[in-house]
Amino acid sequence: MNNVLQLKQLTKTYGDFAAVDQLSLSIKEGEIFGFLGANGAGKSTTIHMIASLIPITKGEIEVLGKNIVKNRRFAKSNIGIVPQEIAIYEDMTAYENVRFFAGLYGLRGALLKSRTEEALAFVGLDDKHRSFPRDFSGGMKRRLNIACAIAHRPKLIIMDEPTVGIDPQSRNYILESVKKLNAMGSTVIYTSHYMEEVEEICTRIAIIDHGKIIAEGTQAQLKSIITDQKTIGIEVRTMEGLNLEKLSGIAGVRSVEANEERREIRVSSDAEVNNLNRILKELLADGMEIRAVEERQPSLETVFLTLTGRSLRDN
Amino acid sequence: MKDTLWVFRRTMTTMLRSYKSLLLYLIGPIVGIGLSFLIYGNEQQVAFRVAVVNLDGEQAVAQDVASFLSGVERVKLSELQNAEEAREQVQTGKLDAALVLPSGFSQGMISGEGSAALELVSIDSSMAASYIRTYLDPHLESLTALGRTALETGTEFEEALAKYSSAASPVSAEVVEDRSVQRDMTNRSIGYLVLFMMFSAVNLSAFMIKEKENRTYFRLLTTPISGRTYTLSNVAANLVLLLAQIVAMLVVMKGLFHIDPGVPMWPLAIVLFLFAWVAVALSLVIVAFSRHSMTTLALQNLVIIPTCLLAGCMFPIDAMPESMQGIAKFLPQRWLLDAIDRLQQGTALTELGMHLLTLAAFALAFTLIAAYKFGHNKDTRTFI
Numbered sequence: 001m002n003n004v005l006q007l008k009q010l011t012k013t014y015g016d017f018a019a020v021d022q023l024s025l026s027i028k029e030g031e032i033f034g035f036l037g038a039n040g041a042g043k044s045t046t047i048h049m050i051a052s053l054i055p056i057t058k059g060e061i062e063v064l065g066k067n068i069v070k071n072r073r074f075a076k077s078n079i080g081i082v083p084q085e086i087a088i089y090e091d092m093t094a095y096e097n098v099r100f101f102a103g104l105y106g107l108r109g110a111l112l113k114s115r116t117e118e119a120l121a122f123v124g125l126d127d128k129h130r131s132f133p134r135d136f137s138g139g140m141k142r143r144l145n146i147a148c149a150i151a152h153r154p155k156l157i158i159m160d161e162p163t164v165g166i167d168p169q170s171r172n173y174i175l176e177s178v179k180k181l182n183a184m185g186s187t188v189i190y191t192s193h194y195m196e197e198v199e200e201i202c203t204r205i206a207i208i209d210h211g212k213i214i215a216e217g218t219q220a221q222l223k224s225i226i227t228d229q230k231t232i233g234i235e236v237r238t239m240e241g242l243n244l245e246k247l248s249g250i251a252g253v254r255s256v257e258a259n260e261e262r263r264e265i266r267v268s269s270d271a272e273v274n275n276l277n278r279i280l281k282e283l284l285a286d287g288m289e290i291r292a293v294e295e296r297q298p299s300l301e302t303v304f305l306t307l308t309g310r311s312l313r314d315n
Numbered sequence: 316m317k318d319t320l321w322v323f324r325r326t327m328t329t330m331l332r333s334y335k336s337l338l339l340y341l342i343g344p345i346v347g348i349g350l351s352f353l354i355y356g357n358e359q360q361v362a363f364r365v366a367v368v369n370l371d372g373e374q375a376v377a378q379d380v381a382s383f384l385s386g387v388e389r390v391k392l393s394e395l396q397n398a399e400e401a402r403e404q405v406q407t408g409k410l411d412a413a414l415v416l417p418s419g420f421s422q423g424m425i426s427g428e429g430s431a432a433l434e435l436v437s438i439d440s441s442m443a444a445s446y447i448r449t450y451l452d453p454h455l456e457s458l459t460a461l462g463r464t465a466l467e468t469g470t471e472f473e474e475a476l477a478k479y480s481s482a483a484s485p486v487s488a489e490v491v492e493d494r495s496v497q498r499d500m501t502n503r504s505i506g507y508l509v510l511f512m513m514f515s516a517v518n519l520s521a522f523m524i525k526e527k528e529n530r531t532y533f534r535l536l537t538t539p540i541s542g543r544t545y546t547l548s549n550v551a552a553n554l555v556l557l558l559a560q561i562v563a564m565l566v567v568m569k570g571l572f573h574i575d576p577g578v579p580m581w582p583l584a585i586v587l588f589l590f591a592w593v594a595v596a597l598s599l600v601i602v603a604f605s606r607h608s609m610t611t612l613a614l615q616n617l618v619i620i621p622t623c624l625l626a627g628c629m630f631p632i633d634a635m636p637e638s639m640q641g642i643a644k645f646l647p648q649r650w651l652l653d654a655i656d657r658l659q660q661g662t663a664l665t666e667l668g669m670h671l672l673t674l675a676a677f678a679l680a681f682t683l684i685a686a687y688k689f690g691h692n693k694d695t696r697t698f699i
Contacts, residue, residue: 051537052536053533072539073539076537076539081534083534087531087534088531089329089531090529091329091332091333092325092329100321100325101538104322104535104538104540105538105539106317106539
């Protein structure tokens with residue numbers, strides 16, 4: 001597989017502060033690459049440099065094997081960016097928005113028309129092409145935001161938090177769209193605060209912290225980093241009477257989370273400490289009815305937390 | 316170039332879709348012409364309502380004065396019998412002035428005593444009184460001189476008056492067109508146009524700030540077009556709009572209001588086009604120093620209104636103190652208005668090199684400041 005994007009010793013400094021510090025990364029054709037990092041980790045700065053919005057201090061970025069500084073137009077033509085903040089014109093119809101942005105990539109005439117229509121159909125807005133975005137729901141705006149980035153059929157699509165603040169239906173639609181785009185030949189860089197989305201669609205993931213990649217690989221590879229930890233999922237009939245503090249005090253327990261919706265208690269613990277009996281005993285003592293117990297692989301969230309010391313959603 | 320045109324088309328489409336902006340851009344200057352027309356156009360049509368109260372009866376001198384006054388242009392003369400009634404009508408505004416010829420007035424003139432007994436009733440500082448005095452005083456002086464001469468030579472006053480009245484004057488009178496009003500209307504109209512041009516230019520340049528706020532600007536920068544191309548397209552749209560404003564204003568001024576600027580259209584248009592560049596360049600400076608559209612709005616008001624007032628866009632510069640007139644020399648609007656003033660006085664455009672160069676220098680300086688500021692602005696906000 002060829003590299004679609006390659007970052008070589010990429011560095012961005014502001015005075016003495018290195019926002020991105022000698023970051024090297026390769027993203028291969030056909031990947032959906034999850035790029036995770038807390039706020040201030042250097043994720044946005046890296047994407048800004050890939051998008052040519054800010055100059056590079058040191059290092060090199062190659063898009064399809066070409067240096068982006070020397071081949072700026074080529075690089076930009078092969079990248080489509082779906083920004084986190086919706087960036088569309090409210091005073092232009094959905095069709096005009098997509099057409100305008102596609103036109104900036106040099107498309108004209110019949111090709112421009114067909115690509116515009118395709119992009120709108122792809123995000124399910126073909127029946128709204130004459131409507132103005134001011135009349136759209138949040139989800140529809142997000143979909144239009146995507147259409148504006150894909151009409152020129154870029155080889156690399158960078159999606160930054162494309163599902164923020166939308167309903168589950170639109171969220172699922174977007175996730176399916178990402179998979180479809182990938183199946184159609186686009187390589188995708190995906191960032192999100194929702195770890196379950198990353199787990200669902202990404203084939204490879206990199207975690208960035210303090211401007212450096214601290215872990216990179218497939219989900220299985222990342223989870224295997226955490227060998228000293230185990231996660232126990234306990235399903236109960238009702239959460240009534242649950243005492244989290246008591247569970248946290250048990251030897252070896254690192255953290256306890258309660259999921260009210262799933263009626264599930266998730267306990268992260270030292271792998272070598274055998275404390276399952278004690279945990280169950282405490283729950284039973286509190287009058288809780290246990291329905292199922294399962295020892296699980298550490299989640300990506302646990303990996304992220306362990307490596308960065310922060311939860312992804314704490315940003 | 317294709318990219319520039321693509322963005323240019325979008326800017327123009329957006330602009331044309333906003334009818335409020337269109338009103339400001341095109342109707343605004345035309346309203347300015349209308350205002351100038353109302354303010355200055357009425358000046359030449361005012362007729363003063365004047366009454367004569369002749370208490371001197373059928374005396375020849377009194378009759379002559381009344382007759383003279385009725386022949387004065389812009390005077391609508393009537394007769395009243397009572398001085399009190401005349402005063403009352405002046406006070407209530409029914410009359411602009413009243414001329415009271417007291418009993419014995421004619422005899423006084425004949426005996427060479429002059430016109431001291433005559434009374435002109437008017438409101439204090441009345442324009443009508445000044446106007447009547449301008450015509451009447453020389454005539455009364457002539458009559459007084461005639462009276463003295465008649466006394467000295469022993470001739471009959473009536474005979475001398477008849478000779479004086481019938482004498483063929485060696486001076487021929489020719490009525491010439493008063494162009495000052497037309498010039499005033501032109502200058503004021505252009506003053507308002509300048510104001511609207513500057514506001515329009517900033518409003519259109521502020522599109523760039525709004526695009527930054529909507530983040531579409533940063534999205535544009537991730538496409539193959541550069542920030543420079545984007546700015547250039549905005550400047551092009553801005554210039555096209557200002558040129559349309561100038562053309563619309565000149566056509567309406569000449570075609571609809573029949574105001575003759577007293578200058579051939581081409582030199583006038585060239586000077587105004589040059590100023591359009593100044594306005595666009597200044598708008599770029601304002602935008603370059605603004606982070607938000609509210610800042611643009613504040614800077615727009617802070618810069619444009621005071622400088623237009625100082626430069627004499629809204630009222631004649633001569634009405635201002637000398638120190639203020641000195642400051643106005645540092646303003647591009649003043650150089651434009653002065654250039655037009657000189658063109659109206661018959662100076663050829665080729666002789667206005669200093670004015671044209673100064674305007675070009677203003678435009679160039681503003682362009683360079685804006686370019687420098689844009690070049691050092693690395694603001695990408697929270698686009699990603």
